[in-house]
Amino acid sequence: MLQDKIFYLIAHYGYIGIFGTLVLGIIGLPVPDEVLMTYSGYLISQGRLSYILTLLVAVVGSFAGMSVSYFIGRKFGYPLLEKHGRKIRITKEKLDHTRRWFKKFGKIGLTLGYFIPGVRHLTAYFAGISGWRYRTFLSYAAPGAILWAFTFITLGTYLGKHWLAVTEAIHKYVLLGFVLLVLVLILIWYLKRKPKTNQA
Structure with a gap:
């Protein structure tokens, strides 16, 4: 089982194992980050x-993975992901959905997208595809990397031997959290547009 292999790598290789698996997971390989x-x-x-x-x-590992994704998107663009994305769990449907979503909520999505499996694997690609400057990408992605790593590492530290049960419970509610986040963002976007419509 992949998860057991991850545990083995971290238990035996420590920080090198953490760095390597996080880089690969962020790029899109099936690693339970x-x-x-x-x-x-x-x-x-x-x-x-x-x-x-x-x-x-x-x-550093999570941001390195995001940076690799950003530069792939910047250099090769959408066609490469559309053609080869399935090899790293990126389907055309996910690409189309994320591209529409990224146009509206790209900046906040880059920061908060770390907490949403599937979204965090695509936002960096689309920052590159959209032609963002690396400095702009850095200013939104770095805080997300810090907050995401701090949250789950601290959670595991305080949970001790109960870490796995709680983590599995959290995963059950990730989709619900994602849906709620999207609804809130849509509401904010609508409220910002409304005054402009009235003035017209």
Whole structure:
């Protein structure tokens, strides 16, 4: 099972395992990123890893993965993802949906998208495809990487041996959270447009 292999890599290779698996997971390979980080938090609670070092490595690893995705999108654009995306779980349907969503909510999506599986794997690609400057991409992606890593590593640290049960419960409500977030963003977008419509 892939998850067990991830646990093995982190338990035996520590920070190198965390960095490598996070980079691959963010790019789009089937790595359970939140599980990886809460497990790292559990190892911290057992005294096997340092909290500060683990957090630093996780932030750098996740942002490195986002940067790779950004530069792929910047250099090769939409056609490459459309043609080969299925190899890394990126279907044409996901691409079309995310492209529409990114046009409206790209900046906030880049920051908060870390918390939404599927979305975080695509937002960096679309930042590159959309021609964002790397400095702009950095200013929105970096805070998301820090907040995301801090949340799940800290959660795993405080949960201790209960980390897996709680993480699985969180995953059950991810879709609901995503739907609610999209509805809130649509409402904000509508309310901002409404005065302009009235003035016209």
